[in-house]
Amino acid sequence: MASLIAGVLRERAPGERRVALIPEAVTRLKSAGVDVIVESGAGAAAWFTDVDYTAAGAQVVGVEELFQRADVVLCVGPPEVEEAVPLRPGQTLIGLLDPIQHPALVAELGARGVTMVSLDLLPRTLSRAQSMDALTSQANVAGYKAVLLAADSYDRYFPMLTTAAGTSKPAAVLILGAGVAGLQAIATARRLGAVVTGYDVRPQAQGEIESLGARYLKLDQVASAAGEGGYARELTGDESQTLLQALEDHIARSDVVITTARVPGRRPPRLVTAAALERMRPGSVVVDMAASELGGNVELSEPDKTSVLDNGVTLIGAGNLPSVMATAASTAYARNITALLTHLLKDGALHIDTEDEIQAGVVVTHEGSVVHPAVGGTPAGGAK
Known part of the structure; x- marks a missing residue:
């Protein structure tokens, strides 16, 4: 069975210097059976070079190849609707997507069959979700x-x-x-x-x-x-x-x-x-x-x-002070997103189950529908 491929997108928002995954986290994901591809220059603003990622076992690719090959796309902030056009049905987008403030992005990707997973909706009172709590790490x-x-x-x-x-x-x-x-x-x-x-x-x-x-x-x-x-x-x-x-x-x-x-x-x-x-x-x-x-x-x-x-x-x-301290913020965020991604894995594949408390909190769209109540959706209510 082919390994799951996670793609690390370069942030394009003005002033955003963070990156979703640092080279150290690439090693952790590879040990969990996940291959990592990184858009060229994705970590440069946070002082992580393409050579660093290659040395950690990732492949550095262009953005078009990343969208073509990745099963899961990792980001920090939400992409603009036009930037998310290459996402296709069955792919998953994980980041601090702020879906309540980006209804157009949610509607577009939901209708297209893209699964959106947003860390800012994580149930922060769950003790087993602490390692995934990006809001806390970035607030620190x-x-x-x-x-x-x-x-x-x-x-x-x-x-x-x-x-x-x-x-x-x-x-x-x-x-x-x-x-x-x-x-x-x-x-x-x-x-x-x-x-x-x-x-x-x-x-x-x-x-x-x-x-x-x-x-x-x-x-x-x-x-x-x-x-x-x-x-x-x-x-x-x-x-x-x-x-x-x-x-x-x-x-x-x-x-x-x-x-x-x-x-x-x-x-x-x-x-x-x-x-x-x-x-x-x-x-x-x-x-x-x-x-x-x-x-x-x-x-x-x-x-x-x-x-x-x-x-x-x-x-x-x-x-956006975390972006000012991009290296420290990216290091913490990479640990959060790695913990969440590995939580979503089952037998080496991505497994979306909205009956799981953590997933019920973070999954916004899945299988062509908006499934998060806070974003105007109806919970899927079962394993998918």
Whole structure:
């Protein structure tokens, strides 16, 4: 029986430097009976050369040959509809496909008989899915890089320093959101010596924030927004307004504010208003990790844009920080996608079974239909 062939696609989105599979992961897949072909130049932006892939046992090919030969196509972000045209019935596309925000791609590939598997829909509460959790691995990278970006833009020291020239006080850093990215940002800012305060609408986050040595910002006037599975629920209009007002004074007193609240498939919640930005001191820095075409946590922020406001506040829209640290992010992502792909294998072949909890969460289209309820489909409900 011929081996399954996995093809690694070069990312084409502007500014995207990550690659779905690194050479080290090629070796792991080959030991699982999967042959790997890689589009020429796929890993170059993350500093993995075609020679590296060849040495690991992969074949380097052109994009046309990749689509012709691959049973499974691996990517990071979703391709544009026109880029996905070569995909044919029976092939499988695996990546962070963000299907809720790309209905045209889902409709096109679903109708064509392509199986779409999206890691961003992984059921993150399943312990056996942790090794596949790409959202967590990429959020860890983003939280770390956000603090370094803020420190680089901040014209003072993060730690307290006592020198012959005098003593500098530590920076006051406020982290809004204590998910994976927020907790990593808190830990990194603490390592740099800042005085760190963290906030999350879920009261249970207090323990996690304090365990990292940060202060917990307690806002008694804001209702708990704890939701199911450890996630936050969406705030009502009145609750959002109360939160914005309660945060404003604390934002104004901070030297650095980093916002981390993202909601898959929906507009990020607003946490910092233009009025709050106006009250911040000149030289302060705000990093919006949720900045995207849908909006961000910070009013006035724009994705992938840094601006200095009239009052001297630096505002950074940092929506794709994992790409900035492409080598580390690709290494983590490759482990996630390798774990998922090997989970889908049975007797050396791809086996789609939507009764499996993990597959039910990540399979978006299969056998000509959209099968994921969150994307408007009807579950297939059985082994395929």
